[in-house]
Amino acid sequence: MIITVTLNPAIDISYRVNNFNINKGHRVENGLKTAGGKGLNVSRVLKQLGEQSLCLGFLGGQNGKWIKKRLEMDGMEQSFTTITEETRTCLAIIDEDHSTQTELLEKGPNVSEEEKERFLETFNQQLKKAKLIIASGSLPLGLEPSFYKEICKLVKEENIPFFLDTSGESLKLGIEGSPFLIKPNQEELSQFAGKELMKIEEMVEVAVKICNQGVQNVLLSLGENGAMLVRKDTILKADIPTIPVVNPVGSGDSMIAGMAYSINNGFDLKESLRMACACGMANAMEAKTGFVQPEIIKQLLSEINITTL
Template identity: 55%
Template sequence: MILTVTLNPAIDVSYHVQHFQIGHGHRVENGNKTAGGKGLNVSRVLQQLNSEVLCTGLLGGSTGTWIKNQLDSVNLMHDFLEITGETRTCLAMLDPIAGTQTELMERGPTISKEEVERFRDHFKHLCQKANIVIASGSMPKGMPSPFYQEMGEITRELHIPFLLDTSGNALTEGIEGRPFLIKPNEMELRAYVGRELSNEEEMLEAAKIICNKGVQYVLLSLGSKGAILVGQENILKAEIPEMEVKNPVGSGDSMLAGMAYALQQGFSISKSLAFACACGMANAVEEQTGYVEKVVVEKLVPQVKVTPLNEGR
């Protein structure tokens, strides 16, 4: 079973707004509401790939109840810790004419020290059921910044691969826990090393620095340019074909879900990268956030070109 952790879930509301302009009013159709947060996007995609998945994290208030009801409606298993604060709501304005995406993301509730301790015990208990753990997204206020590091240490003691997708201090601290894999984008990688990365060679060097800290793989998401997977022994580049994008929200989460699924299935690392990219592509061609059709993913896998980059290095 794959355990997904969403410490700061949300109700995600997206609107399609043609010619969106700051400072102007826009009449729109009813927004598309989903149980969101990066970890829940990952969870849905894993379910769509027919993988057994259990969602956990922190939920509270009427917003949290709505999210639980949504997960129940699609038979997605969950075991969240109830908190006193109100789970957040996030908005996304998608302009199909300009091809832009504007997001407003609430920070979320403040977690008490007692709730942190309760979740730590809850997480340790759930890990006993898992063979892969994925933690995604930001941490709410009150959650100690080294908490992802703790999760990495807990899962490593249990010999469970830990996949981490976060940013900022949470990523910096999380790397110290030596997760099996992290999935930064270019901006997050630049922020981690504290300097501009002007070319592919500099990005690879930055990823190698992370691998030297004990991380097995850095999955560098490059959006429409594909991805690069930097490992302690392998460096692979995945190039993807051009396609008509309907909704890019959740494509990175779908990529991470695809990688976890592929690893669980025992795919080669090259095929795992191709499968992960195909999941990201399959999400981008759908209107829904965090949604793929497995048959579409399987058709896209052969279209992903994976090339070794470390030959002769």
């Protein structure tokens, strides 16, 4: 079983607005409302790939109840820790005319020490059944930036692969836990390195250094330029075809799902990278977040070229 950890989930609401302008009112169609959070997107895509997963994390208030019910309707297994404060809401405004996306992201609830301990108790119980763990997204208030590093150590003690997809201080400290895989994009890795947006060559150089610190795989998300998988002794580059992008939100999560599916089913590195890219692209071609169509993935797989650098 694959476990996904979403510590700061949200109700995601997206609006499509033509010619969006600040200080101007806009009449829009009803927003698309989804149970959001990077780990939930991963679980949703895994299910579409035929791989069941278990969702862990924190849910609170009426928003938390809505997410729980939504996941139940989608047939997704879950064992969330209930908290006192309200689960957050995040808003995205997509302007197709200008190809822009504006996001308003709430920080989220404050998790108490007692709630944290209850989560860790659940996590340790479920860990015994897991083959792979994926922790994604930001941390809610109340959890120290080293929390991902803490749970990474628990996972490594059981000799289970741990995927980490986060940013900022949580990524920096999480790397110290030597996860099996991290998936930074250009902005996240540049922030980690303390530089302006890096070129691909610079990103690879930083990724190699991270691998020398104990991380086994660095999956670099490069947007329309494809992706790279960096290991101590191997660098793979994926070149992807041009696609009609409808909604890129959740494409990184879909990449993680594709990689997790591949590793869990014994794919080699090249095929794992190919599958990760196909899933990310398939998501970008859909209006829904964290949604892929297997027949589209199958078509894209034949159009992705993997080379060893």
